Amino acid sequence: MSRVVILLPVVLFFALAGVFAYALYFKELFTGVAHNPSELPSALIDRPAPEFALPALRDDGQGLSSADLKGGGAKLVNVFASWCAPCRIEHPQLMEMAKAHGVTLHGIAYKDKPEDSRRFLEVLGDPFTRVGVDRDGRAAIDWGVYGVPETYVVDADGHIRYRHVGPLMPQDMEKMLGMVRELGR
Amino acid sequence: MIPEIGHYALVLALLLAIVQSVMPLVGAARGNVAWMEVGRPAAYGQLLMVTVAFGALMWAYIVSDFSVLNVAENSHSLKPMLYKISGTWGNHEGSLILWVLMLALFGAAVAWFGGNLPPTLKARVLAVQGMIGVGFLLFTLGTSNPFIRLDPAPLDGQDLNPLLQDPGLAFHPPFLYLGYVGFSLTFSFAAAALIEGRVDPAWGRWVRPWTLVAWASLTLGIALGSWWAYYELGWGGWWFWDPVENASLMPWLAGTALLHSAIVVEKRDALKTWTILLAILTFALSLMGTFLVRSGVLTSVHAFAVDPQRGIAILFLLVLATGGSLILYAMRAPSLKTGGLFAPVSREGALVLNNLLLSTATATVLIGTLYPLVLDAMGGSKISVGPPFFNATFVPLMIPLVAAMAVGPLLAGKRADLAGALGRLWAAIALTAVVVLWALWAHGADSVLALVGIAMAAWAFFGAIVEMAERIRLFRVPLADSIARARGLPHGAWGTTIAHAGLGVAIAGMVGTSAWVSEDIRVMRVGDTATVAGYEFRLDKVEELRVDNYITEQGTFTVLRDGAVIATLYPEQRWYPVARMETTEAAIHTTFVSDLYAVLGDRTEDGTGHTVRLYHHPLVPWIWFGSVVMVIGGLVSLSDRRFRIGVPQGRGQSGKAPSAGGIAPQPAE
Numbered sequence: 125m126s127r128v129v130i131l132l133p134v135v136l137f138f139a140l141a142g143v144f145a146y147a148l149y150f151k152e153l154f155t156g157v158a159h160n161p162s163e164l165p166s167a168l169i170d171r172p173a174p175e176f177a178l179p180a181l182r183d184d185g186q187g188l189s190s191a192d193l194k195g196g197g198a199k200l201v202n203v204f205a206s207w208c209a210p211c212r213i214e215h216p217q218l219m220e221m222a223k224a225h226g227v228t229l230h231g232i233a234y235k236d237k238p239e240d241s242r243r244f245l246e247v248l249g250d251p252f253t254r255v256g257v258d259r260d261g262r263a264a265i266d267w268g269v270y271g272v273p274e275t276y277v278v279d280a281d282g283h284i285r286y287r288h289v290g291p292l293m294p295q296d297m298e299k300m301l302g303m304v305r306e307l308g309r
Numbered sequence: 310m311i312p313e314i315g316h317y318a319l320v321l322a323l324l325l326a327i328v329q330s331v332m333p334l335v336g337a338a339r340g341n342v343a344w345m346e347v348g349r350p351a352a353y354g355q356l357l358m359v360t361v362a363f364g365a366l367m368w369a370y371i372v373s374d375f376s377v378l379n380v381a382e383n384s385h386s387l388k389p390m391l392y393k394i395s396g397t398w399g400n401h402e403g404s405l406i407l408w409v410l411m412l413a414l415f416g417a418a419v420a421w422f423g424g425n426l427p428p429t430l431k432a433r434v435l436a437v438q439g440m441i442g443v444g445f446l447l448f449t450l451g452t453s454n455p456f457i458r459l460d461p462a463p464l465d466g467q468d469l470n471p472l473l474q475d476p477g478l479a480f481h482p483p484f485l486y487l488g489y490v491g492f493s494l495t496f497s498f499a500a501a502a503l504i505e506g507r508v509d510p511a512w513g514r515w516v517r518p519w520t521l522v523a524w525a526s527l528t529l530g531i532a533l534g535s536w537w538a539y540y541e542l543g544w545g546g547w548w549f550w551d552p553v554e555n556a557s558l559m560p561w562l563a564g565t566a567l568l569h570s571a572i573v574v575e576k577r578d579a580l581k582t583w584t585i586l587l588a589i590l591t592f593a594l595s596l597m598g599t600f601l602v603r604s605g606v607l608t609s610v611h612a613f614a615v616d617p618q619r620g621i622a623i624l625f626l627l628v629l630a631t632g633g634s635l636i637l638y639a640m641r642a643p644s645l646k647t648g649g650l651f652a653p654v655s656r657e658g659a660l661v662l663n664n665l666l667l668s669t670a671t672a673t674v675l676i677g678t679l680y681p682l683v684l685d686a687m688g689g690s691k692i693s694v695g696p697p698f699f700n701a702t703f704v705p706l707m708i709p710l711v712a713a714m715a716v717g718p719l720l721a722g723k724r725a726d727l728a729g730a731l732g733r734l735w736a737a738i739a740l741t742a743v744v745v746l747w748a749l750w751a752h753g754a755d756s757v758l759a760l761v762g763i764a765m766a767a768w769a770f771f772g773a774i775v776e777m778a779e780r781i782r783l784f785r786v787p788l789a790d791s792i793a794r795a796r797g798l799p800h801g802a803w804g805t806t807i808a809h810a811g812l813g814v815a816i817a818g819m820v821g822t823s824a825w826v827s828e829d830i831r832v833m834r835v836g837d838t839a840t841v842a843g844y845e846f847r848l849d850k851v852e853e854l855r856v857d858n859y860i861t862e863q864g865t866f867t868v869l870r871d872g873a874v875i876a877t878l879y880p881e882q883r884w885y886p887v888a889r890m891e892t893t894e895a896a897i898h899t900t901f902v903s904d905l906y907a908v909l910g911d912r913t914e915d916g917t918g919h920t921v922r923l924y925h926h927p928l929v930p931w932i933w934f935g936s937v938v939m940v941i942g943g944l945v946s947l948s949d950r951r952f953r954i955g956v957p958q959g960r961g962q963s964g965k966a967p968s969a970g971g972i973a974p975q976p977a978e
Contacts, residue, residue, distance in 0.1 A: 127639075127643060133639075134635040137632060140679070141628050141632065144600070144627075145621075148620045148624060149621055207695070243830050246830055248910070248911075
């Protein structure tokens with residue numbers, strides 16, 4: 125076997141280790157932003173949400189498009205899927221925010237059969253005002269979705285203000301609620 | 310006092326590990342037998358000390374000593390005893406101690422069972438194992454000490470995550486770690502062989518039993534984890550392509566490849582550099598799994614509480630172990646002599662194909678898991694990778710793998726006749742066709758992939774059975790002769806058949822539940838009935854109960870078929886007040902060929918009914934039954950006398966020139 129082939133694993137491994145080290149340590153040194161997978165800085169922060177228009181999931185015809193995000197105070201946009209385990213874990217928190225705190229929540233059903241998404245909401249409860257179906261995940265790519273679930277805070281002008289990656293746990297709720305309250309004014 | 314003893318024992322274990330990693334290595338280089346011998350007592354001592362430390366931590370959990378920070382953060386006095394004990398390893402610090410305990414256990418096992426190893430190889434294996442121990446003990450003591458005290462001690466603890474309070478999960482980590490850490494030993498064998506500069510068939514034989522132990526444990530650990538997900542997360546899914554699941558799947562795939570390529574080393578003295586590389590990579594993937602879970606670079610439901618300092622420390626360990634051994638590999642591998650040759654169509658050729666497909670599959674999972682992270686680090690756009698990616702890439706790789714799996718064992722070594730082997734599999738081909746026809750009749754042709762999947766399952770299963778029937782010449786010679794032949798077969802051959810058949814059973818389960826599940830979701834009031842796949846579910850009552858550390862709402866379903874009562878199901882929805890978490894406890898009735906699965910959802914807004922989910926999962930128990938069969942296959946193979954201690958080295962070698970360490974005397978597999 126030639127030297128080059130033998131050296132390949134070492135080279136690949138150190139490249140990978142470099143990526144790990146960058147994410148974990150050097151990224152903060154170079155860019156001033158720490159790598160935090162549940163608080164990924166979105167390129168879209170403080171910018172208008174991308175243009176999109178998604179068909180409605182439910183029979184009520186309430187689909188989701190960029191026009192729906194303008195006006196009406198601050199709202200949350202949650203990207204979910206019925207196949208996603210963490211989505212089930214965060215769902216009670218979404219329900220609580222919608223029902224107990226009156227927060228407006230919109231949903232994007234990501235890469236999922238519509239009937240599966242509908243069942244998901246029928247069983248676990250439906251916190252959403254509008255739900256759009258993103259069957260091929262195209263809209264999610266425009267939003268910069270890294271993986272489901274993700275939750276975005278969108279202000280009254282339709283600008284993305286905050287992005288939360290991963291399940292929204294009870295301890296994250298305070299922060300979200302505070303932000304919505306502040307932006308809502 | 311006892312936590313301090315545990316802490317002290319850990320420090321002593323570290324000192325012993327340092328001795329174990331230095332003295333035998335120097336001794337082997339200088340030919341100093343006394344120094345080489347130090348490895349053994351050091352390994353025993355390390356095991357003893359880590360056991361004391363682990364025992365001390367467990368004791369603190371059992372008596373709920375909340376003056377220990379780790380216990381206060383992860384336990385609660387009202388928790389059932391089983392979960393107090395399993396709480397010991399249900400957190401980052403405790404699980405590290407368990408990891409170190411397993412590491413010491415494997416080190417001591419080599420010291421104990423390694424009587425037939427050449428002294429220098431044994432000394433070097435123990436030294437490398439000691440080095441891994443030093444790394445992890447330093448890491449534990451430096452960043453993750455579980456014995457830190459809390460003053461003043463709180464009155465009660467913060468409770469273990471309720472999702473983890475479950476018998477399936479209580480035993481899932483120990484087996485998983487036994488697997489991960491077991492591969493440390495194959496890694497040590499590979500590193501030691503590189504230091505020695507020699508890999509021969511005997512090396513292949515020595516490394517195989519340890520690979521089998523690690524592989525069987527990892528198989529069981531992964532199966533337990535997926536079983537837990539199936540019944541605990543409450544919607545009947547069993548695999549989610551979560552980064553942490555992938556972290557356990559990658560070493561399993563690589564380990565499976567290693568298991569097979571070591572056979573080629575043993576039988577044909579070939580594939581040596583590749584096998585060494587696999588041994589290194591398998592453990593590297595285990596380490597990387599640890600890194601991914603504990604550093605917080607990826608997000609996952611499984612992730613432990615993250616701490617960047619720990620992430621850096623594990624990354625350092627990963628780089629040292631993997632980087633170091635890969636450099637050693639790059640330096641030494643070119644000088645390893647290539648051995649025997651074989652034709653592409655031969656048993657060895659089939660094993661190479663197995664290795665190609667398994668390593669491609671490993672790479673696929675690796676890319677799917679890390680691609681978002683790599684792209685992010687390179688400043689690229691953010692992308693998402695989920696089950697759609699893996700279903701499109703991983704599944705197609707498994708089809709040729711399984712197709713070849715049934716044929717491989719029937720091929721002769723060195724050069725074989727493919728048409729002849731396929732001809733001998735006619736019975737398997739016929740039986741597979743019957744199964745596919747049955748599936749077409751029972752479930753229709755809606756899902757072509759399901760038909761392909763069930764064909765693969767049947768092919769794997771019947772192929773294994775037919776291969777065994779061929780070996781014992783069933784129905785061709787009198788039955789008594791066949792039985793005599795079966796008795797005479799090496800256990801390794803039986804192990805292959807059992808494990809391959811087990812995989813077929815498991816695949817059938819995966820296909821059955823993925824393609825043919827029936828479900829019904831509706832609001833039910835007490836007295837209502839719903840019918841799923843011919844089973845009638847009647848909701849008899851819903852009551853609220855208070856148990857130990859949770860409050861539960863429990864439903865009672867009676868399941869009837871044609872008017873006869875089949876089962877009573879008690880699904881629950883639990884609320885853990887201390888942890889402020891809700892969990893769903895699905896109720897499952899299994900008939901072995903299918904599961905009836907009921908979940909109690911939330912009360913409807915008007916308060917009169919509940920949302921319920923009812924499922925009929927065909928074949929699903931076979932996933933775990935098949936996995937257990939695979940584990941049994943591994944254990945049977947492990948009992949092969951070639952691996953047994955005390956078998957004279959020269960057994961069956963008469964007529965052959967004695968080579969270093971002795972060549973495997975029996976044709977196994």
